[in-house]
Amino acid sequence: MTPPLDFVPLWTLILGFGVFMYVLMDGFDLGVGILFRRAPNEAARDLMMNSVAPIWDGNETWLVLGGLALLAAFPLAFAIILPALYFPLLIMLIALIFRGIAFELRFKAAPSSRHRWDAAFHYGSVVATVAQGFVLGAFVQGFRVQDRFFAGGAFDWLRPFSVLTAISLVLGYGLLGATWLIMKTEGTLQDWARAQARMLLIGVVVVMAAVSLWTPFLGPKIWQRWFSWPNIALLSPVPIVTAWLALRVWLAIDRRAEFLPFIGAIALFAMGYVGLAISLWPNIVPHGISLWDAAAAPRSQAFLLVGTLFLLPVIVAYTAWSYWVFRGKVRAGDGYH
Amino acid sequence: MRLDPVILSRLQFFWVVSFHILLPAFTVGLACYIAVLEALHLKTRDRTYLLISIFWTRIFAVSFGLGVVTGIVMPFQFGTNWSRFSDTASNVIGPLMAYEGLTAFFLEASFLGILLFGRKLVPPWAHCFAAIMVAAGTLFSSFWIIAANSWMQTPAGYEIIDGRFHAVDWLAVIFSPSFPYRLAHVVTAFLVTTGFVVIGVAAHHLRRAQSIVECRRMLSMTFGLLTVLVPLQIVLGDQHGLNTLHHQPAKIAAMEGHWETQAGAPLILVGWPDQQAEVTRWAVEVPYLASLILTHRFDGRVPGLKDWPPDDRPPSAIIFWSFRVMVGIGVLMLLVVTIAGWLRWKRRLYDTGWFLLICVTLAPLGFAAVIAGWITTEVGRQPWVVYGLLRTADAVTPSLSSGDVAVSLAVYVVVYLVVYPVTLYYLLSLMRAGPTTAEEAAPAIAGLQRSLPARAAAGAVAEPQR
Numbered sequence: 001m002t003p004p005l006d007f008v009p010l011w012t013l014i015l016g017f018g019v020f021m022y023v024l025m026d027g028f029d030l031g032v033g034i035l036f037r038r039a040p041n042e043a044a045r046d047l048m049m050n051s052v053a054p055i056w057d058g059n060e061t062w063l064v065l066g067g068l069a070l071l072a073a074f075p076l077a078f079a080i081i082l083p084a085l086y087f088p089l090l091i092m093l094i095a096l097i098f099r100g101i102a103f104e105l106r107f108k109a110a111p112s113s114r115h116r117w118d119a120a121f122h123y124g125s126v127v128a129t130v131a132q133g134f135v136l137g138a139f140v141q142g143f144r145v146q147d148r149f150f151a152g153g154a155f156d157w158l159r160p161f162s163v164l165t166a167i168s169l170v171l172g173y174g175l176l177g178a179t180w181l182i183m184k185t186e187g188t189l190q191d192w193a194r195a196q197a198r199m200l201l202i203g204v205v206v207v208m209a210a211v212s213l214w215t216p217f218l219g220p221k222i223w224q225r226w227f228s229w230p231n232i233a234l235l236s237p238v239p240i241v242t243a244w245l246a247l248r249v250w251l252a253i254d255r256r257a258e259f260l261p262f263i264g265a266i267a268l269f270a271m272g273y274v275g276l277a278i279s280l281w282p283n284i285v286p287h288g289i290s291l292w293d294a295a296a297a298p299r300s301q302a303f304l305l306v307g308t309l310f311l312l313p314v315i316v317a318y319t320a321w322s323y324w325v326f327r328g329k330v331r332a333g334d335g336y337h
Numbered sequence: 338m339r340l341d342p343v344i345l346s347r348l349q350f351f352w353v354v355s356f357h358i359l360l361p362a363f364t365v366g367l368a369c370y371i372a373v374l375e376a377l378h379l380k381t382r383d384r385t386y387l388l389i390s391i392f393w394t395r396i397f398a399v400s401f402g403l404g405v406v407t408g409i410v411m412p413f414q415f416g417t418n419w420s421r422f423s424d425t426a427s428n429v430i431g432p433l434m435a436y437e438g439l440t441a442f443f444l445e446a447s448f449l450g451i452l453l454f455g456r457k458l459v460p461p462w463a464h465c466f467a468a469i470m471v472a473a474g475t476l477f478s479s480f481w482i483i484a485a486n487s488w489m490q491t492p493a494g495y496e497i498i499d500g501r502f503h504a505v506d507w508l509a510v511i512f513s514p515s516f517p518y519r520l521a522h523v524v525t526a527f528l529v530t531t532g533f534v535v536i537g538v539a540a541h542h543l544r545r546a547q548s549i550v551e552c553r554r555m556l557s558m559t560f561g562l563l564t565v566l567v568p569l570q571i572v573l574g575d576q577h578g579l580n581t582l583h584h585q586p587a588k589i590a591a592m593e594g595h596w597e598t599q600a601g602a603p604l605i606l607v608g609w610p611d612q613q614a615e616v617t618r619w620a621v622e623v624p625y626l627a628s629l630i631l632t633h634r635f636d637g638r639v640p641g642l643k644d645w646p647p648d649d650r651p652p653s654a655i656i657f658w659s660f661r662v663m664v665g666i667g668v669l670m671l672l673v674v675t676i677a678g679w680l681r682w683k684r685r686l687y688d689t690g691w692f693l694l695i696c697v698t699l700a701p702l703g704f705a706a707v708i709a710g711w712i713t714t715e716v717g718r719q720p721w722v723v724y725g726l727l728r729t730a731d732a733v734t735p736s737l738s739s740g741d742v743a744v745s746l747a748v749y750v751v752v753y754l755v756v757y758p759v760t761l762y763y764l765l766s767l768m769r770a771g772p773t774t775a776e777e778a779a780p781a782i783a784g785l786q787r788s789l790p791a792r793a794a795a796g797a798v799a800e801p802q803r
Contacts, residue, residue, distance in 0.1 A: 054450035072431030079424035082416025083734040100406035304432040
């Protein structure tokens with residue numbers, strides 16, 4: 001039975017879009033959490049938290065969308081990948097719980113117990129990011145599959161490459177957070193954010209290079225994808241554009257631009273994402289199950305697609321409205337608390 | 338009971354979903370209440386509505402935050418612990434759950450920011466619109482998740498190809514036979530649960546003669562609503578029960594502790610169903626009443642568990658008692674609402690000390706009923722995950738060891754036992770603080786927008802909105 005229409009390419013785009021939105025949006029608010037304890041003072045911490053307080057749970061909702069889109073559109077991938085990542089996902093969820101409630105409770109706590117919520121927010125952010133980094137590393141390295149099930153061990157994800165991706169993601173989210181703060185704050189806090197962004201950018205360039213050099217050695221197919229002719233010529237713009245972007249972000253921070261560093265950091269993430277997609281295409285469960293193998297029944301993909309094509313633009317529109325309402329710099333005394 | 342990955346995963350799911358459901362049980366109702374208050378304030382310009390809304394919005398924010406983060410845990414459970422269920426059923430279940438995310442979560446999360454922080458930043462109508470959107474989001478969420486759950490209880494509109502479910506008729510999938518009853522029963526339960534919390538808080542402050550105007554308004558509005566909803570809920574529960582008798586008779590037999598199918602069956606008020614011996618011990622019975630309730634006839638036939646092989650029977654003792662707890666709470670609520678109506682008629686509703694104390698004491702009652710009802714319907718579905726078609730034991734992730742699940746279960750237990758009491762502590766302190774006076778009610782919500790820097794710098798603005 002051949003389906004009249006192949007919905008897989010469209011669903012791949014939607015899933016890719018959802019996951020990228022999550023990485024960007026929760027990325028910068030997790031990044032704010034990562035930088036939180038290094039902040040110069042208590043007032044700065046209040047501002048940092050207020051800069052993301054109205055939007056964080058909208059950001060985190062993209063994680064749910066990513067998970068549910070995977071379940072609905074590529075259920076086989078969902079049924080293999082999630083068991084394989086049992087413990088990193090557990091750790092991530094727990095960390096997200098602590099940082100999530102810290103948003104509300106920090107401002108309601110007595111001053112004497114506020115440091116506990118500072119810690120919950122900071123360590124929750126760091127641990128969630130590290131866990132996501134392990135998820136990323138394990139995903140790129142692939143999963144052992146038998147029949148339709150994950151057949152590996154509970155700690156397969158714990159490998160040197162995953163440690164590198166975990167460090168990368170902490171630095172990357174940190175950069176997103178620092179450039180977000182450049183955009184949303186002013187004065188000494190903004191200067192501090194600039195200094196953080198500079199250091200983090202150097203770190204990000206180093207780890208991106210390391211991940212890029214390591215990835216082709218993870219499997220012969222990835223090696224061929226990048227280094228066989230004519231791919232090597234066609235794909236050479238990817239690292240070149242990435243390097244150019246990194247330079248532009250550096251220069252933008254240097255000449256005290258307010259928006260460009262954040263936009264540039266997003267573009268850097270996008271390039272990393274593209275690089276990953278090139279390495280893994282067309283597999284959704286590396287390195288054996290393709291997007292088409294894992295796809296839900298066409299009727300299910302079609303049923304959900306109808307609504308998604310209508311709802312996703314609406315979601316993007318009111319998310320944009322919400323960001324528009326909370327545009328501009330955060331200042332002391334903001335918030336409803 | 339052997340501690341295999343199946344039973345441990347079930348315990349884990351029970352643990353995380355039971356704690357999670359406490360929050361929707363509160364926030365669905367509260368979001369609707371806040372939307373109504375905002376709309377009334379917009380229409381009448383009566384500041385009492387505004388002050389009540391501001392008060393409950395703070396409480397809503399904390400509850401909703403915990404609801405979001407414990408809710409994110411839920412879809413991951415389907416993959417990490419129930420991957421065979423996901424693989425087998427997601428052609429049907431997946432789109433329903435994804436629609437929940439698309440229609441509900443974003444609506445709630447995005448407009449919540451405006452509701453909490455945006456009163457000064459957007460026009461009053463837009464703020465009210467945000468409140469309505471948050472409430473709509475919580476209701477859409479209930480719609481889709483109950484649709485998914487109802488399909489698992491009473492599957493319809495599907496075919497099975499190569500051992501996996503495929504949807505044939507989406508309307509039949511969404512509006513499966515138990516869906517309308519379950520949705521009505523659950524949403525009403527959530528509204529009633531919130532109502533009793535609102536009443537409890539209002540009564541607490543009235544007893545201390547604090548915020549009298551606001552708390553009288555709360556008490557009056559909420560009892561007005563409950564006078565309709567509590568009797569309605571009892572009727573809905575009866576209808577839901579008849580629907581269950583038709584589609585899941587084994588669940589009814591287990592709820593009633595009946596082992597033999599019989600005409601003119603007695604209602605067992607209390608007793609202890611013994612799964613091994615296939616009898617209900619120490620039963621206190623009322624003749625013919627079970628037949629009367631379930632078939633609305635004295636000699637109606639009521640099913641007994643022996644009609645099914647032992648492997649297909651739900652565990653009777655648990656749901657026999659959880660069902661009775663739920664019904665008992667329903668009767669108690671009806672009593673409270675009746676007394677309230679009588680006191681209101683006597684114009685004594687706001688100053689009858691003993692009754693206000695009862696209201697405070699019974700504030701958490703709805704949560705117990707929600708959990709008891711949830712246990713009844715979910716344990717009553719056993720041993721199936723998709724009723725009659727996929728066994729729970731065949732739904733669990735094959736790669737999991739007992740050790741893996743024991744560790745994750747222990748982590749969830751410890752974390753929730755820390756997070757919930759701490760959050761409850763802050764919620765109670767917010768509730769005890771009570772509605773603020775007009776001046777305090779307008780804290781520095783001033784602008785993040787560039788157009789409002791002077792007010793932000795000043796730190797406080799006296800008049801909210803008007």
